[in-house]
Amino acid sequence: xxxxxxxxxxxxxxxLNLEDLTVADLDDNTPLFGDGLGLDSIDALELIVMLDKxxxxxxxxxxxxxxxxxxxxxxxxxxxxxxx
Amino acid sequence: MIKPLYIHGMAGISIxxxxxxxxxxxxxxxxxxxxxxxxxxxxxxLIPPLQLRRMNKSMRMAIFTSQRALQQAGRTTIDAVITxxxxxxxxxxxxxxEAILADEGQSLNPTPFIQSTHNMAAAAIALALKCNGYNMxxxxxxxxxxSALLDGMIYLSEHPDKTILLxxxxxxxxxxxxxxxxxxxxxxxxxxxxxxxxxxxxxxxIAAEGSTFFVASQRPVPSSLGKxxxxxxxxxxxxxxxxxxRFLQKHGLDTxxxxxxxxxxxxxxxxxSLYHEVTNAQFAGIPCVGFKHVLGEYDTVIAAALALSxxxxxxxxxxxxxxVSGPQPQQLSRLLIYTQRRGKNHGxxxxxx
Amino acid sequence: xSTPTRVAVTGMGAISAIGMDVPANYRSLQxxxxxxxPIQLLDSAHCGNLLVGEVGITNDELAxxxxxxxxxxxxxxxxxxxxxxxxxxxxxGLADGKRTGLISATTVGGMDATERYYDDYLVVETHRxxxxxxxCGYATEQMxxxxxxxxxxxxxxTACSSAANAIMLGARMIKAGLLDRAIVGGTDCLSRFTINxxxxxxxxxxxxxxxxDEQRNGLNLGEAAAYLVLERADAAxxxxxxxxxxxxxxxxxxxxxxxxxxxxxxxxxxKQALEVAGMEAAAISYVNAHGTATPNNDLxxxxxxxxIYGTAASIPPFSxxxxxxxxxxxxxxxxxxxxxxxxxxxxxxxxxxxxxxxxEALGIVPQTTLLPAEINHVLSNSFGFGxxxxxxxxxxxxx
Numbered sequence: 001x002x003x004x005x006x007x008x009x010x011x012x013x014x015x016l017n018l019e020d021l022t023v024a025d026l027d028d029n030t031p032l033f034g035d036g037l038g039l040d041s042i043d044a045l046e047l048i049v050m051l052d053k054x055x056x057x058x059x060x061x062x063x064x065x066x067x068x069x070x071x072x073x074x075x076x077x078x079x080x081x082x083x084x
Numbered sequence: 085m086i087k088p089l090y091i092h093g094m095a096g097i098s099i100x101x102x103x104x105x106x107x108x109x110x111x112x113x114x115x116x117x118x119x120x121x122x123x124x125x126x127x128x129x130l131i132p133p134l135q136l137r138r139m140n141k142s143m144r145m146a147i148f149t150s151q152r153a154l155q156q157a158g159r160t161t162i163d164a165v166i167t168x169x170x171x172x173x174x175x176x177x178x179x180x181x182e183a184i185l186a187d188e189g190q191s192l193n194p195t196p197f198i199q200s201t202h203n204m205a206a207a208a209i210a211l212a213l214k215c216n217g218y219n220m221x222x223x224x225x226x227x228x229x230x231s232a233l234l235d236g237m238i239y240l241s242e243h244p245d246k247t248i249l250l251x252x253x254x255x256x257x258x259x260x261x262x263x264x265x266x267x268x269x270x271x272x273x274x275x276x277x278x279x280x281x282x283x284x285x286x287x288x289x290i291a292a293e294g295s296t297f298f299v300a301s302q303r304p305v306p307s308s309l310g311k312x313x314x315x316x317x318x319x320x321x322x323x324x325x326x327x328x329x330r331f332l333q334k335h336g337l338d339t340x341x342x343x344x345x346x347x348x349x350x351x352x353x354x355x356x357s358l359y360h361e362v363t364n365a366q367f368a369g370i371p372c373v374g375f376k377h378v379l380g381e382y383d384t385v386i387a388a389a390l391a392l393s394x395x396x397x398x399x400x401x402x403x404x405x406x407x408v409s410g411p412q413p414q415q416l417s418r419l420l421i422y423t424q425r426r427g428k429n430h431g432x433x434x435x436x437x
Numbered sequence: 438x439s440t441p442t443r444v445a446v447t448g449m450g451a452i453s454a455i456g457m458d459v460p461a462n463y464r465s466l467q468x469x470x471x472x473x474x475p476i477q478l479l480d481s482a483h484c485g486n487l488l489v490g491e492v493g494i495t496n497d498e499l500a501x502x503x504x505x506x507x508x509x510x511x512x513x514x515x516x517x518x519x520x521x522x523x524x525x526x527x528x529x530g531l532a533d534g535k536r537t538g539l540i541s542a543t544t545v546g547g548m549d550a551t552e553r554y555y556d557d558y559l560v561v562e563t564h565r566x567x568x569x570x571x572x573c574g575y576a577t578e579q580m581x582x583x584x585x586x587x588x589x590x591x592x593x594x595t596a597c598s599s600a601a602n603a604i605m606l607g608a609r610m611i612k613a614g615l616l617d618r619a620i621v622g623g624t625d626c627l628s629r630f631t632i633n634x635x636x637x638x639x640x641x642x643x644x645x646x647x648x649x650d651e652q653r654n655g656l657n658l659g660e661a662a663a664y665l666v667l668e669r670a671d672a673a674x675x676x677x678x679x680x681x682x683x684x685x686x687x688x689x690x691x692x693x694x695x696x697x698x699x700x701x702x703x704x705x706x707x708k709q710a711l712e713v714a715g716m717e718a719a720a721i722s723y724v725n726a727h728g729t730a731t732p733n734n735d736l737x738x739x740x741x742x743x744x745i746y747g748t749a750a751s752i753p754p755f756s757x758x759x760x761x762x763x764x765x766x767x768x769x770x771x772x773x774x775x776x777x778x779x780x781x782x783x784x785x786x787x788x789x790x791x792x793x794x795x796x797e798a799l800g801i802v803p804q805t806t807l808l809p810a811e812i813n814h815v816l817s818n819s820f821g822f823g824x825x826x827x828x829x830x831x832x833x834x835x836x
Contacts, residue, residue, distance in 0.1 A: 017137035038134050041695055045194045045639060052191040062639045086613060165688075171572055172594070177630075181552050184633050189482035197634035198694055198822065202544065202573065202594035207823025210688040216705060219688040219825055220602060223546075223594040225574035231591040235606065238613050260571070263558060267568045319581055319590045383572075428578075 004076045012072075015050050016043050028073040033066075044069055055083045086237050088311045088436070090304045092247075093157030094391045095149040097122050098294035098379050099277065102388075103152070108395060109403035112378050118275035119256050119291035120380050131212075138195060139208065142173045145295035146205035146253040147212055153249065154213075157299035158307075163246035164218035165206045166236045167253065168228030170383020172202035174257035182259075205253050205295075217246075226429035227317040228252065229384040233433065234315050240302045251297030252384030261291055269426070271352070279351030279377040281408060282360070289352050292380020296387035310394035313434040320428050324358055325365050328422065331432050339366045343416045344396070346389050348423030349408060350376035355427055362422065363409065371402055371410040376423075378405065386423050386431050393419045393435045444608045445677035446831070448666035450524025451775045452517055453762045454490030454659050458524050462772075463779050466787045469807055471761045473645055473657050480553075481629045487641055489627055490659025490763025492517060503583075510566045512547045513626035515576040517662035517768075519583055522620060525664040529674050531585055535617035538589035539581050540607050541664075542599030542623030544767040546573035549628045576624065589616060594767065596821030597727075598686075599623050600663070601770030601829055605684040607667045617672060622664030622771035631766060632658055638694065640731040646764075648728035648757035649735050649803045651794040656729045659763020663771035665778075676834070679778045682814070683716065683830030685709025694822050695733050700741030702826035703727075707745050707816060710828040714814075718745050721753050721830075722812040723786045725777045726803070727820045728757020729764050738818065739799040754804040756789035770819035770827065777815040777831045784812050 009023045012032075016039065030036045033044070044065045051057045051068075057079065059065055068078045096102040100113055103125040113123075127136055127144045130151045136144065146167070154160065177200040183192050198204070203221035210219050218239060222231035229252040236250045264270055271279075271288030279290055304311070314335050321327045332338055345367050347359040363372050373396065375389045396402055397416055404412075421433040452458065454472025455465035465472065476484045477491055499516035500507070503523070511519075518541065531537050547570035554564045569575060577592040589610070593603045600623025607619030625631070635641045635658060642655035667681060668674060687709065689702030696702065711718055727738055735757075746752045758776050765772055780786055789803035813833045820826045 020133050049191040192637040194637035201822050203823045210690045223573040224592040263568045
C-alpha cells in the first residue's frame with residue numbers, strides 16, 4: 001500500500017508540474033485541494049486522465065473525483081478497490 | 085474624439101536582454117540560428133509557483149512583463165487589459181493537436197486545450213490582478229498589437245479616468261516553425277542576428293518571440309515616459325508613401341514634422357525594399373532606426389518597437405547598433421513607426437515625447 | 438452637447454445547423470426544430486458517440502455557392518463566414534465612400550485544416566497551400582478581400598464571447614467617429630480540436646444539451662457564422678432592422694475556465710449593457726441567455742440574472758438557443774444576436790428546448806415553448822473561457 005502512495009506522489013508531481021515539490025514533501029493525508037496543496041478543477045481533470053492511463057480506471061463524472069482525490073491516501077484506497 | 089495615450093510604465097521580453105535594468109541596446113546578443121527563442125527571465129521572481137507550473141511561455145512572458153510595467157508605473161491594480169497576439173499560445177495548440185492525432189477517443193489532458201485559447205494571456209493577467217474590467221484580445225496577424233492599441237485609445241476616450249494595461253505576446257511553435265519554413269517565410273541561408281540589411285539581405289525572416297506591456301492612461305504625470313498620438317493599420321496598399329502621407333495629414337502633420345522613423349527592416353530581401361523606398365521618398369536625411377534585425381520577426385514585434393521609440397525619445401539618443409541610415413539626431417520629439425509583414429499588414433504608430 | 442450617435446443594425450446574415458440563411462434559421466426557431474445530430478462530415482473518432490450542430494454541406498459545396506475557384510485555400514471557418522457576411526451586406530453597396538470596417542471573431546481559425554494536414558504537410562506537397570490559413574487573422578483577411586473591405590480590418594478571439602465583442606467594437610468605433618459602417622460577427626467551424634477539447638474538460642454531454650435543467654450534463658458543439666451590418670443611424674444606407682442600444686463587458690477574474698459561483702462577470706456585463714442603454718432591467722422583454730448547459734455556466738448565469746432582477750419572478754422570459762444550434766463558440770454571440778433581432782422583428786420568444794426540471798439552487802424556469810409577446814428590448818449574453826463576459830442589448834427598430 002505505501003508503495004502505491006509513493007508511486008502516486010511521484011506521478012502527481014510529474015503530471016501536475018509541481019516542480020518545487022518532492023515525494024518527501026507530500027503527506028499521505030494532506031488535502032490535495034483547497035487549503036492543502038491548493039490544486040484546482042483543472043488538476044482534478046488531469047488526475048482523472050492519470051487514473052485512466054496509469055490504472056485503467058475511468059471516472060465519467062468529474063464530481064466523483066472530488067471524493068477520490070481528497071488525499072493521496074483516499075486516491076490509493078480507491079485505486080486498490082477498483083483497479084483491474 | 086480620440087486623444088493621445090500616455091505611457092507610464094513598460095517592460096519587454098525578447099531575444100535581447102531587454103529585461104535587464106537600464107538596457108538600451110548598447111550590447112547586442114548575436115545568434116546564428118533560426119528560430120530564436122526569447123530569453124527567459126527568472127519568472128519565479130514575479131509569479132507564484134502554483135500559478136507558474138501550468139503556464140505556457142506566452143502566459144509567463146505576459147504576466148512577467150505586465151507586472152514589471154505596473155511596477156514601473158507604481159501601480160498594483162488596473163482597470164482594463166487589452167492585448168494582441170498573432171498566433172496565441174501556439175505550443176499548447178500544437179500539443180493538443182498532437183494528442184488528438186495520437187489518442188483521439190482516449191482520455192486527453194485538457195490543460196493544453198484550455199491554454200491554447202487565444203485570450204489566455206489577457207485572462208491570466210486579469211486573474212493575477214483580480215481585474216474585473218474590460219479584457220480584450222486581438223488576433224489579426226501582424227496588426228494584432230495595433231488593433232489593441234487602437235482599442236486602448238478608444239477605451240480611454242470613453243473612460244478618461246481609467247488606466248489600462250496594453251500589451252502583446254507571441255511565442256514560437258515547434259511544428260508551426262516547420263510549416264512556416266515550408267511556406268517559404270523563413271531565412272534558411274546563414275540566419276544571423278544582427279541580421280544583415282540592405283545589400284547584405286537575403287530571402288526569409290528570422291522567427292523570434294517576445295512580449296511587451298505598457299501601462300497607459302489619458303492623463304500625463306511627471307513620470308510619464310511618452311505618448312502615443314495615433315495608430316493606423318492597412319491590410320494592403322499599392323503605395324506605402326501615400327498611406328503615410330494620409331496618416332500624417334489626418335493628424336495635421338507632414339513628413340517634415342517627423343524627427344526619426346523606426347522601420348521594420350528584417351533582412352528579408354523580398355520586402356525590405358518597401359522601407360527603402362519610403363525612406364528615400366519621404367524621410368531622407370533623418371535618422372532611420374531598425375529593430376527587427378536585432379529582435380527577430382514575429383506578429384507583435386511592433387509593440388517592442390513602440391517601447392524602443394519611447395526609450396529613444398527619453399534618452400534623446402539612438403543606439404548606434406540600431407541606426408540604419410541618417411545622422412544621430414540633435415533633438416527628437418516625434419517618431420513614426422512603420423512596419424509591414426510580407427508585404428501586407430501595414431502598421432503606423434506616431435509617438436511623441 | 439450633440440446627441441450621441443445611435444447604432445443601427447441594417448443587415449444580418451447567418452448560417453448554422455438550423456438553416457443556411459436567416460429566413461431558414463427563423464423557420465426552425467419558430468417550429469422549435471433543432472439541428473443537433475450525429476457527426477456527418479467531420480472525420481473524428483467521436484462520430485458515433487457525440488452529437489453536434491453541423492452545417493450539412495461540404496466545403497466544396499460552400500465554395501461553389503460563393504463562386505470561389507476550385508483549388509483555392511479557404512478553410513471551413515472562412516467559407517461559413519463568407520456565406521453569412523454576404524447575406525448580411527445584401528442590398529448595401531459597400532463602395533459608397535463610407536468608411537467600412539470588418540471586425541470578425543474566431544477561435545478555431547484555420548485549425549480544421551491544420552489538424553487535418555498536420556502530418557500530411559510534412560510528407561507531401563498536395564495541401565501545403567493551406568499552411569498560411571492557420572492564423573485566425575487569415576480568415577478575416579480573406580473575407581476582407583472577398584467582400585471588398587479596406588478601411589479597417591481586425592480579428593477578435595476571446596473564446597466563446599468573441600463575436601459579442603466584435604459586435605461591441607463595431608458599435609464603439611462608430612460612436613467614436615472612426616467608422617461609418619461595420620460588418621461585425623463571428624465564425625467557427627466544427628473541429629476535432631474543439632470537440633476533443635470540450636470532451637477532455639468533461640463538459641460535453643452524451644446526449645442533447647439541456648440548458649438550465651437540473652440534470653444538465655454538458656454542451657453540444659455546433660458550427661456557425663453570423664454577421665451584422667452596423668451603421669451610424671443618422672447615415673444608414675438602409676432602414677434599420679434594430680438598434681444596438683447597449684453593450685457591456687467584464688472579466689470574471691475567477692478561474693481559467695470556470696465561472697464564479699455568483700456570476701460576477703456575467704452580472705457586471707449585463708449591468709453595464711443596461712447602463713450604456715440608459716435602461717432599467719425591467720425594460721428588457723427577453724433574455725437570450727448564454728446557457729451552454731454545462732453545470733457551471735448555467736448556475737453562474739442564473740445567479741447573475743437573479744442578482745440583476747432580485748427575484749426569480751422578476752426575471753423576464755429567457756431562453757438559451759444552444760439546444761437548437763449547439764454551442765458555436767466564436768460565432769455564438771453573433772448567431773444569438775441574429776436570433777435576438779428575429780425575436781424583435783417577429784415579436785416571438787424562442788424556446789429553451791430539452792428543459793424539464795429547474796436548477797434547485799436557483800428556482801428559475803426558462804421559456805420552453807415559442808411565445809408570442811410584445812418585445813421591445815432583448816439582452817443577449819455570451820461568456821467565455823478566461824472569465825470573458827459580454828452582454829449586448831438590441832432594441833426594436835420602431836422604438
